[in-house]
Amino acid sequence: MSETVQSAGPLAGLTVLDLSRVLAGPWSSQMLGDLGANVIKVEQPGQGDDTRRWGPPFLEDGSNDAAYYLCTNRNKQSIAINMAEPEGAALIRKLAAQADIVLENFRVGGLVKYGLDYDSLRAICPDVIYCSITGFGQDGPYKDRGGYDFLIQGMSGLMSVTGHPDGEPGGGPTKVGVPISDLVTGLYATISILAALNHRNATGEGQYIDCALLDGQVALLVNQASNYLNGGMIPRRLGNAHPNTVPYQDFSCADGDVLVALGNDRQFRAFCALIGRDDLAGDPRFASNGGRSTHRGVLIPAMQETIAAWQSADLITAMEKAKLPGGKVNEIPEILADPQIAHRGLVHDMQRSDGTPVKVIGFPGKLSRTPATYRKAPPRCGEDTAAVLGEALGLDEAEIARLMAAGIIADSL
The missing domain is CATH 3.30.1540.10 (formyl-coa transferase, domain 3)
Structure with missing residues (x-):
């Protein structure tokens, strides 16, 4: 293996078109970017990813991006395209035709009207790997419901086994302190995408991947679910105690x-x-x-x-x-300053395009030959629009200026 491939990462040469926002989808695409994929994040002009406003705290660099956004959007290029405009949707389809992976988390059927659903994109790119992330999946009685992490933590049964027992001070169902349902679904999405890539390498076939927050969180019930399914034991909240191992x-x-x-x-x-x-x-x-x-x-x-x-x-x-x-x-401050974390190199210093410093938690897997890389700090909304459309689609400066003037695309907020 060449040094060039090693430094670029194991997924170098792959392009991800990321139509997702908030957390589960961006968490997946960030992992793919860490491992070397070229990730193009499509955002709405004038607004961008919702998490850019999920603060405080915010960066004081003119963008006013929230720290929340920074945790899951490194190693991506941001382009701002209005997909509600036919010309905008057409630009995204052209980018999808060149992509290996398309990732989205719109409501079920929400991209059909833009021609950005799997069937539409497969017609122009038969080997595309297309991953949809929703709250409840593409079928079933709940498929049209909106899914949010807090809702899923409760519905999945996770909160029934998290927190102090009823009758104790502070007793009652409690959510996990991080959005675990979003995060685990992002992990399952990444695992599924990598499996689909291996299948494509062997057969040339792309495929559709349907990931649901509820499915992912139920799968993560592991021993608690098995205790019930195989032993008839209904799990209860035990505070910090373990249901099976004592002490x-x-x-x-x-x-x-x-x-x-x-x-x-x-x-x-x-x-x-x-x-x-x-x-x-x-x-x-x-x-x-x-x-x-x-x-x-x-x-x-x-x-x-x-x-x-x-x-x-x-x-x-x-x-x-x-x-x-x-x-x-x-x-949190103690663990981030812990000598073990420092030795493992988990906290990374990056700089945005204007020099603004940003700290990120790195990819935890240590690959001996093709390690994760940290090439681009979380971008401003649309800061790469002109560069990506020029390089990927061959649009010249005049055409890019026309599209911006028409409100089809935008540059940095």
């Missing part, structure tokens, strides 16, 4: 909380020895994980009483020496 939760020390995550019987016995509670390790009720889970109502209070006398740093240090999994609950 696997937070404990209060004299000066703060620690996380204790013991995954097997050996680790449990070693932890009991560490805190001076061999009596717990020797109790036949707690000898196996199944017994500890059944009798957690007795075991956990006994552990809480002993752990409460420890200083958190002392307990974490002792667990590290004993090679037992434990740690603290970090706040």
Whole structure:
């Protein structure tokens, strides 16, 4: 493999036409861009992606783009085209004819009137890989509903197992602190696109991919769903405790909380020895994980009483020496300044086209031969319109000026 290909990324040479906005779609296209694909993000003139306004905080660089937008739009070129105008839709179709992948998250059937649906684009580009992301999928009784992360977290059952139990202070269903339903659907979309690319490489065939937020989040119920499907156990909220593994939760020390995550019987016995509670390790009720889970109502209070006398740093240090999994609950500034994160190079400094600095969280996979690259900071809306239309479609300056004057396209907001 040449050094050129290595530096460009494993998806170098592929073009993604990104018609999506907000998070699930842009999250997927950003990953494809990190891995080397050329991503062209199509935005609405005068408005752009909704997340550009989802603040504060905002960048103070004239664009007033929100920090939210910055987290999911690097390694993309932004072009502003009004697809509601026939000339605008025609320009997008010409770009789609040159693309390997088209990604969109409009409502079901929403792109048919613009000739930008899968059937229309397949007619001009038979090997295109076309991925649609919606709340509930392209069929079924909910297909015409709008889908938002918070709604999906509740409908999927996720919130029924997240938060403190009913009857406890703060009890009740709780959403996850990040838009997990959007993010996991973006991941599934990327995985599906890569699978479709491999199929196309083998057969020459493109295909249609239908990804739904609800489907993705239900798939992410993993052990909780399996507990019900295969054991008849209806999962409930347990706070920070685990439904299957005990002890696997937070404990209060004299000066703060620690996380204790013991995954097997050996680790449990070693932890009991560490805190001076061999009596717990020797109790036949707690000898196996199944017994500890059944009798957690007795075991956990006994552990809480002993752990409460420890200083958190002392307990974490002792667990590290004993090679037992434990740690603290970090706040966001703490983890982003953590030496492990610094060593792994996860935070990257980038510059927008005008020199404005932007920090981003990088792609977490470490590819030894074709690593992710950080080539272009999240762009202003439409800043690449003229360049892309000139290079990709051969439009000259006069034609670009005419289209701008007619409101068909726009440059930077």
